[in-house]
Amino acid sequence: MxxxxxxxxxxxxxxxxxxxxxxxxxTVPSFSEDFGEMEYQAALARSNADGRPLSLYVHLPFCRKSCHYCACTKVTTKSSKVVEPYVSRLDREMVLVSRQLDTRREVAQLHWGGGTPTFLSLDQMSDLIDRMHARFGLSSARDRDYAIEIDPREADVFTLRHLQALGFNRLSLGVQDLDPKVQRAVNRVQPRILTEALIDEADRLGFRSLNLDLIYGLPFQTRDSFAATLEQVIAMAPARLSIFNYAHMPERFTPQRQIREEDLPSAEEKLAILRTTIAMLTEAGYVHIGMDHFARPTDSLAIAQREGTLQRNFQGYSSHAQCDLVGLGVSAISCIDDVYAQNHTSLDAYEGALDAGHLPTARGIRLxxxxxxxxxxxxxxxxxxxxxxxxxxxxxxxxxxxxxxxxxxxxxxxxxxxxxxxxxxxxxxxxxxxxxxxxxxxxxxxxxxxxxxxxxxxxx
Missing domain, CATH: 1.10.10.920 (Arc Repressor Mutant, subunit A)
Incomplete structure (x- = not known):
């Protein structure tokens, strides 16, 4: 190799x-709390002049279990009762946002992230899509980019069929590592067969693109163990791979305190894992898009990079250039006109603002x-x-x-x-x-x- x-x-x-x-x-640390609801509303209104297509991001923060490596804004719960009130608040936010927007603008991109979006039941997913369509008018265009993040432990073949019926055409599956020892160390035990079954069904259903998320730098990983994971992943033939560098920051992210520093690979071993990753994926025909993203040469990310139209946003790299990004949900960030605006990162504060009839804008910046x-x-x-x-x-x-x-x-x-x-x-x-x-x-x-x-x- x-x-x-x-x-x-x-x-x-x-x-x-x-x-x-x-x-x-x-970057986010430059956002100011002096920027609030009125500034965000003004940016939404200004954005109508250019009439750019819209990209909608929805943050669904619920997880049944907490993965020890996680640095996302999430709510760990086994109760499905939390979903209905949250979707109701999302709908209030969508109403307030859509009042400022020309909703004839195409929703070219949609992304559900988390947390675990597939924490929602099939009926709850349908309800949320119906509300989004009522507020913004979702697209049925062939080149739309409608993606959802999936935890294979929280989905099955019926989930994928339902998601396709709702209009999603891209899937991102969280894998992280296939080594059982690593999975146990990060509290994410996920048998390989769960991932393979979903990939096979996604391929059969004709989803346009499938991404797998991996993480290097986790406890007990070595260059050889991660190479074994990569060998299995390459055999699954996903169109895209996101291979993130684990950032151990337990002082900022409470779940990471469950990871013992002495179990992490050394700096030298971590570099060796990265070297092995790039060599194996290059040999398998993937293009290194940049940072932690790899794609098949025929995937839209690789094509956009060759054509000079690739963009970068809070979901990573994107092939849909020149969209205004509207972030919905707790902690979500919008990029509209010449501003960034972030919602409250506390669920209580997010819900409180909406219950008072206000957009939940906590901070932002005008460029x-x-x-x-x-x-x-x-x-x-x-x-x-x-x-x-x-x-x-x-x-x-x-x-x-x-x-x-x-x-x-x-x-x-x-x-x-x-x-x-x-x-x-x-x-x-x-x-x-x-x-x-x-x-x-x-x-x-x-x-x-x-x-x-x-x-x-x-x-x-």
Whole structure:
């Protein structure tokens, strides 16, 4: 098994600092509590002028069990009684949002995340889809992108048939690792047969694309054990793979306190797992999109990257460019017009705002001109693995090399280490630099805190 590029573990360890994932720029720590409901309503109204398609994200926070690695906003409960009041609050939020929006705009993208969306019963899923259709008018277009995250322990073949009837055409299955010892250590015991049965049924039903989520850096993982998981996953032939770097931050995420630090793979072993992952997936024909995403060359993500239309948002990489993102539910984040707006992360505060007749906006930010320039630069770097400064100059009416002179100067050290190539008016990440793309993006971040280690995970 040959490496797809020259590997330098020493260099990777040196640059393995803490930094943002750049699902947004400015990043969430820059959001202000001075930004509230009125500012969000104004942005919703302004967005109608451009008439961009809509992307709806719905956060469904309920889980029957808590996975020890989890850093998501969730509610652990075995009671299905919590769903009805939550869906009722979601409907109130949708009503308040839809009053500000031209609902003739196409809903080109829909994503249900969590938590565990399949915690909902089939009837509850139908009810929520019906309410969304009533408020926004869901699309039946062939090229729509309607995805849902699935826990194979909370779904079966009947679930998939029902989801297809509701209009979903993409699935994302949480797997994390197939090694039983690792599964027990993170409180997610999930027999391989559950995942395989769903993949087979999804293929039979003709779902457009299927993604599997894996995590490296979990307790008891080794390069050999993870290679065994990857071998089984490759045989399942998913169109996409998301292979996340586990960030152990028990001081911020309570469930992670159940994981013993001494059981985690060493930094050296973790790098070896990453190296094995890239080599095996490249050999199997997957394209490394960037960061933790891999896709078949025929998948829409890979096609969008080749065509320069790939985007990045809070759900990862997206092939649907130029959508306004409306986030619904506790902790959900919207990206509308020139603002980011986040809902309350506490379920009580979220419900309280809606019960009082208000949008549950807790904080946000309106982008300055400088923010928009840097947002564009960072997104293109993260999506294309290169940045065309001439295109940036033309888009914003600036002399980009002069405007971003300090950022380009910061990249010179990385150029000497062969992580980036500065070629005329282009900034190009080398194969090794792609693994450190977050570090390259940090050069353009004018809002980066002095001590990012307190807020962000490690890069590799």
């Amino acid at each position: 040959a490496d797809p590029f020259a590997w330098d573990a020493t260099l990777l360890r040196r640059y393995d600092t803490h930094g943002p994932r750049y699902s947004s720029y400015p 300055t001109f400088d923010d928009r320039v840097r947002q564009h630069a960072i997104e293109r770097l993260m999506c294309d693995m290169e940045l065309d400064l001439d295109e940036l100059s033309e888009t914003f009416g600036i002399d980009a090399p002069r405007y971003l002179a300090e950022a380009l100067e910061r990249l010179e050290t990385l150029q000497r280490d062969d992580l980036v190539i500065l070629e005329g008016k282009r900034v190009i990440a080398t194969p090794l630099g792609r693994l450190l793309i977050r570090h390259l993006a940090m050069a353009f971040d004018a809002r980066l805190p002095l001590h990012p280690d307190s807020q962000f995970s490690r890069i590799v």
